[in-house]
Amino acid sequence: MSDHDLDLEQTALFALGCLNQEEAQAARRHLMNCTLCSDEYALLAPTGDALALSAESGAQEYTLPLRRVKKKLLAQIKPAKTTQFRWYQGIAAIACCIAIGASFWAYTRKSDDIHPTSQSADVRLSPQTVALLLAPGTKRYPLAHGTVLIDNHGLYLILTRLPALPPGHVFQAWTLAKGAKKMQPDRIFTDSLDDLTAIQLMANPATTSAVALSIEPSGGSLQPTTPALFVRRVG
Amino acid sequence: MSVNEADMLLERIRNGDTKAFEQLYDRYSRLVFGIALRMLGDTASAEDVLQSLFFMLWTSPHRYRGGNFRAWLCRVARNRALDILRQRSAHVSAELTEDLVLDHATEDSLNHHLDRACVQAALAQLPAEQRVPIELGFFEGIPHEEIARRIATPLGTVKTRIRSGLHRLRKFLTPEVAP
Incomplete structure (x- = not known):
């Protein structure tokens, strides 16, 4: 067996992907300077790639995990439908609030776990959100510019005066499950500077111990890539 | 799905088309999941590979620089599974290059059909x-x-x-x- 036969064998191993790191680098360098081995690689690399096709899942039993992952992905990539409450939309809500009367104001003014910014914004919220705020069982966790709300049905982020987003970026919410060490990606959304944003997060409120928000590249991230705008312990 | 169809879907994905993303997922998720499952042996880890790979396709579609998309996808799936295997064992080989544009093996039409x-x-x-x-x-x-x-x-x-x-x-x- 010639020395070059050894090189050709090494090339086959490289094409299959079973060389260690150093050997792979050496093989790559050799291929750049050796036509014979380069031709061998061109012949065998697609054969190696074709091996992967034999693993394609054909079994119906895997339909469920595939659907599960698809659902998670779509939740990650589709911006959450944000409910933006503007002044003109808030007329009905204001009327509703007036009807609710002074007891509402007394309640909210006494409550020191809602940020003042949120209070003034709350007047413009929809009747449903006002009802949510008034419900005795709703837990409120104030933020510098908003509130995290938790009731039996969900986990909500009420945010105002968010910073302007750089082009190609989105806001992304994160949740930490109780006992977990890693934040999980939640809703992504875009919002303009002066809008009030109310979104329902995907995480289960019963098992969530913290909520965070960061600015991420468009489409969101699997892990936060920028410092959090806030991290709020809840529950 | 032909190579050109995959390229067209990726172009739409670059423009934020979620329907195109769904189509690409429906076409290739079984392949990615199958490779990961075969290499890792458990459904949960295979799901992680599947999710992270397709999320990367959404956020960084430019990572695919041309060539045979299916072959590229197979290599990326294998490399991601290798990352997990590497955490489990010291005996794991080097990754395959993912840049098929620079890898003239991609000129071969073997994998297409x-x-x-x-x-x-x-x-x-x-x-x-x-x-x-x-x-x-x-x-x-x-x-x-x-x-x-x-x-x-x-x-x-x-x-x-x-x-x-x-x-x-x-x-x-x-x-x-x-x-």
Whole structure:
């Protein structure tokens, strides 16, 4: 067996992907300077790639995990439908609030776990959100510019005066499950500077111990890539 | 789905088209999941690979720089599974290059027309002494020295069998793509 036969064998191993790191680098360098081995690689690399096709899942039993992952992905990539409450939309809500009367104001003014910014914004919220705020069982966790709300049905982020987003970026919410060490990606959304944003997060409120928000590249991230705008312990 | 169709879907994905993303997922998720499951052996880890890979396709579609998309996807899936295997064991081989534009092997049309059944049939025709080291190397990411140790065969013999096995496999697969 010639020395070059050894090189050709090494090339086959490289094409299959079973060389260690150093050997792979050496093989790559050799291929750049050796036509014979380069031709061998061109012949065998697609054969190696074709091996992967034999693993394609054909079994119906895997339909469920595939659907599960698809659902998670779509939740990650589709911006959450944000409910933006503007002044003109808030007329009905204001009327509703007036009807609710002074007891509402007394309640909210006494409550020191809602940020003042949120209070003034709350007047413009929809009747449903006002009802949510008034419900005795709703837990409120104030933020510098908003509130995290938790009731039996969900986990909500009420945010105002968010910073302007750089082009190609989105806001992304994160949740930490109780006992977990890693934040999980939640809703992504875009919002303009002066809008009030109310979104329902995907995480289960019963098992969530913290909520965070960061600015991420468009489409969101699997892990936060920028410092959090806030991290709020809840529950 | 042809290579051009995949390229067109990726172009739409670059423009934020979620329907295109769904179509791409529906077409290729079984392949990615299958590779990960075969290499990692558990559904949860395979789901992680599937999710992270497709999320990367959404956020960084430019990572695919052309060539045979399916072959590229297979390499990325294998490399991601290798990352997990590497956390489990020290005996894991190097990653395959993902830049098919620079890898002239992508010019080969072999991979375009094959499917699971014909590759499985071709593999079944290989003698076990060639098939086993090839499968250990590819699906378990085991470097050749470790393969030799596991199957108690001299290293030189393992190398020769892998090379001759790949040539034989190519021969079995090539009639499928003969013009």
